Amino acid sequence: MLTFANIINISALSYRSNVGVSFTFNPTLSINISPSNLTIDNLTPGTTSDSNVINISVATNAAYGYTLSAIMDGNNSNLTHNNGANVFSSITTDAGLSSLTTDNTWGYSYKLSNDTNWNNYSGLSTETSKTLVDSNDQTVIPIDFKIAAKASNTQASGTYTGTINFTTVTKPKPISLADAYASAGKTMHNGYYVMQDMTSAICNSVEDIGAQLQVIDIRDDKVYWISKLADNHCWMTQNLDLDLSPGKPLTSYDSDLSTDANVYTNTSEEGPYALKKDNEEYGYIYNNGASTWIPERSTIAYNNLNSTTWQNSLDHPYSYDYLDANGNPVYPDTDATKEIAGNHGFSGNYYNWSATIASNNSSVLTTGTAGDTTKNPKNSICPKNWRLPIITYSNSTNEFAILNNLYNNGLANTSTGLVTSPLWLIKAGSTSSGSVSSNWGFYRSSTVYGEFQTLIMRFGTNNVYTSEIPYGTKESGFSIRCLAR
Numbered sequence: 001m002l003t004f005a006n007i008i009n010i011s012a013l014s015y016r017s018n019v020g021v022s023f024t025f026n027p028t029l030s031i032n033i034s035p036s037n038l039t040i041d042n043l044t045p046g047t048t049s050d051s052n053v054i055n056i057s058v059a060t061n062a063a064y065g066y067t068l069s070a071i072m073d074g075n076n077s078n079l080t081h082n083n084g085a086n087v088f089s090s091i092t093t094d095a096g097l098s099s100l101t102t103d104n105t106w107g108y109s110y111k112l113s114n115d116t117n118w119n120n121y122s123g124l125s126t127e128t129s130k131t132l133v134d135s136n137d138q139t140v141i142p143i144d145f146k147i148a149a150k151a152s153n154t155q156a157s158g159t160y161t162g163t164i165n166f167t168t169v170t171k172p173k174p175i176s177l178a179d180a181y182a183s184a185g186k187t188m189h190n191g192y193y194v195m196q197d198m199t200s201a202i203c204n205s206v207e208d209i210g211a212q213l214q215v216i217d218i219r220d221d222k223v224y225w226i227s228k229l230a231d232n233h234c235w236m237t238q239n240l241d242l243d244l245s246p247g248k249p250l251t252s253y254d255s256d257l258s259t260d261a262n263v264y265t266n267t268s269e270e271g272p273y274a275l276k277k278d279n280e281e282y283g284y285i286y287n288n289g290a291s292t293w294i295p296e297r298s299t300i301a302y303n304n305l306n307s308t309t310w311q312n313s314l315d316h317p318y319s320y321d322y323l324d325a326n327g328n329p330v331y332p333d334t335d336a337t338k339e340i341a342g343n344h345g346f347s348g349n350y351y352n353w354s355a356t357i358a359s360n361n362s363s364v365l366t367t368g369t370a371g372d373t374t375k376n377p378k379n380s381i382c383p384k385n386w387r388l389p390i391i392t393y394s395n396s397t398n399e400f401a402i403l404n405n406l407y408n409n410g411l412a413n414t415s416t417g418l419v420t421s422p423l424w425l426i427k428a429g430s431t432s433s434g435s436v437s438s439n440w441g442f443y444r445s446s447t448v449y450g451e452f453q454t455l456i457m458r459f460g461t462n463n464v465y466t467s468e469i470p471y472g473t474k475e476s477g478f479s480i481r482c483l484a485r
Contacts, residue, residue, distance in 0.1 A: 027062040031168050038147050038164075045155065048100045050148035055113060057142035058133065062170035065136040068143075070108070071129035073163040079106055079149070086156040088149050090123035097121065103152035108164075113142040121148055124164065136171070174207035177228060181213075192216035192223055196254055196384040198484045203234040210422040212237060217383050219254050225344060226484075227422045230406045231399070234484040237424045239348025241329070242381055244295040244319050250358060252291040256387055256482075257358060258378040259289055272359035272377060283360035293379070296360040299349060301327075312432055312475035314452060315363040317355035320431050320477045322347050344424035350431050350477030353454055356380060356388065356444050362474070366451040370467075373397075376446040382482035388446035389483060391455040391467050399483070400443065400457040401466040408464065415441075415459040427460065431477040442471065442478040 038051045060066050077090035091100065091107040100107065100121060107121030110132055124130060133141045149160075175183075180202045181193040188194075195215045206228040214223050225237045252259045263273045264286040275284050285292040295317055300309050302323040310318060323329060329346040354362040357377040369375045373390050380388045395401040395410075404410055408417030418425045418441075429438035440460045447455040449469050456472035458465045465471075472478075 027060060027170055029060045029062065029066065029168060029170055030058070031068070031166060032057050032059070033166065038145075040147070040149055043149055043151050045151055045153040048097060048148060048150040050097060050109075051146045053144045053146045055142055056132075056145055056166060057140055058135075058168045059140055060138055060168075060170055062138065064171040064173055065138065066133075066168050066170050067131055067135070068133035068141075068166065068168045069129040069131045070124060070145075071165050071167065072124045072126045073165045074126060077123065077125045077162075079160040079162040081156055081158050081160050083156065083158065086158075086160075088151075088155075088160050090125065091121060092123055094120040094122050097148055100148060100150040103150060104155050106147055106149040108145065108147045110143050110145045113144050118144075118146075129167065174209075174211075175205055176208040176211055177202075177206055177213035177226065177234070180205045189216055189218060190221060194218055195224065195226070195386065198226075198234065198383075198385045200485065203228060203484050204232075206234070212422060217242070219248075219250070219383065223343075225424070229403065229422065231402050233399070235423075236386070236481050236483070237422060238344055239346065239426065239428060240351075240382070240480040240482060241321075241346065241348040243299040243321060243349065244317065244355060244381070245298045246295055247298075249285075249292045249294045250381065251293075252384065254384050255293070255358065256380040256382040256384060257291045257293060259291055260378070261286060261289075263378050264291060272354070272357060272362040272365055273379065274361075281360075293358045293360075295355075295358075310431070310433065310477075313352060313354065314474045315354055315361050317358075317360060318352045318477065319355045320350040322350065322431075322436050345426055347426070347428040347436075348479055350428075350436070351381070351444065351480055352477055353444075353474035356478075356480060357446070365448050367448065368450055369448045370455060373447060376448065380446065380482070381480070385485050386482040387485050388444065389457075389481065391445040391447040391457070393467055395466075398466055400445070404464055404466050412464045413462055415461060415464050418459060418464065425459070425481070426479075428479045430479075432473070432475060442476075444472075444478045444480050 033054055033056050035054055040049050040051045043049045058066055058068050078087035080087050088104050088106045091105045107123055109118045109121045111118045132143055135141055184202050186193055186197045193215050195217045209228055209230055212225050212227040215226055216223050222241055226234055227237045228234050264275055264284055274282050276282055283294045283296060299319040299321050301321045358379040358381045370392050389399040391400060392398045407423055425441055427439055427441040429436045430442045440458060443457040445455050449455050452474060453469050454472045454474060455467050458468040458471050
C-alpha cells in the first residue's frame with residue numbers, strides 16, 4: 001500500500017538595499033584680535049613713536065597645527081594720508097625702535113604674549129606674508145603686535161591709514177617616511193619598504209621629523225628602524241647587524257660600494273680598493289660599472305669565539321656577532337627603556353676598521369682625513385644609498401656633533417638626549433679580544449685619524465665625545481649607524 005504525503009516547498013526570500021553613508025569633517029579654525037585697531041596717538045614732527053598693542057590668538061582643533069601670518073592689504077605697503085598724496089613707507093631693514101631713523105617710515109613688531117622682550121621692527125609688503133606663529137599642534141600661542149613710525153618735520157599732518165591682513169591656515173598631515181616611499185613608487189618586500197630604495201628625494205620630502213619606519217635590508221632580510229631627524233638626514237636608529245661571509249659577496253646593487261672604475265684600477269699599490277697585488281686577491285671585482293666585494297672572512301659568532309678566531313688586525317676585516325647562550329641578539333646596555341622600544345636596544349654587530357669600509361686590506365689608509373673628508377674611504381658595508389657618518393673637528397660639519405647639539409643640547413656631561421627617542425644610540429660597548437666591554441657606546445665614522453686610529457663617537461652615561469681619539473683604534477670592534485646619501 002502506498003501513501004502520498006503533501007510536500008510543501010518553502011523558498012527563503014531575501015532583499016538587500018544599499019544605503020550610502022557619508023559625512024564631512026571640517027576642522028574648526030578661528031582668529032581673535034583685540035582691540036581691532038592700531039593707533040599712534042602722539043607722533044609729532046621729528047620723532048619716533050609706537051602704537052597701542054593688540055593681542056592676536058588662534059584656536060583650532062586641527063591635529064597638525066596652524067600658521068599665523070601677516071601681509072599688507074592693497075596695492076602697496078604704505079600708510080597713506082587721506083589726501084592720497086603723502087605716505088609713510090614700510091621700512092626695509094629690521095631695526096629697534098630707536099634705530100628707526102629714516103623719515104616717514106613705519107614698521108611692525110611682535111612677541112609672544114608671555115615674553116617681555118619685543119622683536120625688532122620689520123617691514124610688511126603686499127607680496128610676501130610674514131609668519132608670526134608656526135604651531136605643530138592645537139596649542140594656542142597668543143602674540144602681542146604693534147607698529148611704530150618715524151616722522152619728518154615737514155610731513156603733512158593728518159591721519160595715515162592702511163590695512164594689515166592676518167591669515168591663519170591649518171597644516172595638513174606631515175609627509176611620513178612611508179608616504180615618501182609610496183609617492184616615489186617604491187614597492188614592499190616581505191611587508192616592508194626596502195632600505196636600498198632610499199633616495200635623497202625621498203628623504204628630502206619627509207616632513208614628519210622624528211617619526212620612524214621599519215625598513216628591510218635585502219642583503220639578509222633583517223629589519224631596521226630609520227628616522228628623518230632634525231638635521232634633515234635620514235638615519236638608522238638601530239645598530240647595523242649585517243653578518244659577513246666569503247660565500248655572500250656584497251655588490252654595488254645592494255651595498256655602499258663605489259661604481260667609479262678609477263677606484264678599482266690602481267693595482268700598483270696596496271688596498272683598500274686595489275683588485276689585487278702580487279697575485280694576492282683583495283676581494284674586489286669590477287665589471288661594466290658594477291662592483292663586488294668578497295669578504296676575507298665570516299663574522300664571528302659568540303658561540304664560536306675563541307682566542308684564535310678574533311685578531312686585533314689593523315688592516316684585515318674582522319666582525320663579531322654578540323649573541324646570548326641561545327644564539328639570540330642581546331641588550332648589552334642595561335637601560336630597560338631600550339628593551340621595549342622595538343629592538344632599538346639590540347647591540348648589532350661589532351666591526352673593525354677594514355670590515356667597516358668593506359676592505360680586505362686597508363693598510364694604505366694612514367693619513368688623516370678630518371681636514372679633507374673628500375679623501376675618506378669610498379666604500380662601506382652600509383646598504384646601497386646609505387653611508388657612514390662623517391666626523392670633523394668642527395661642530396658645524398661633524399655629523400655626530402650636530403646630533404648631539406640637536407638632541408642633547410650640545411652637552412658633554414650627559415648622554416640622556418642621545419639614548420632616548422628618536423636617536424636610540426646605545427652603550428653597546430666594544431671588543432678587542434672577543435669579550436664585550438659595555439657601559440660605553442662606540443660608533444664608527446668614515447674619517448681617518450692616522451695609521452692606527454679613526455675618528456669615532458664615544459659616550460657614557462656622563463660623558464660625550466663626538467670626535468674621540470685615541471679610542472678609535474682600527475683593530476677594535478665598534479658599532480655602526482648609517483645615514484642616507
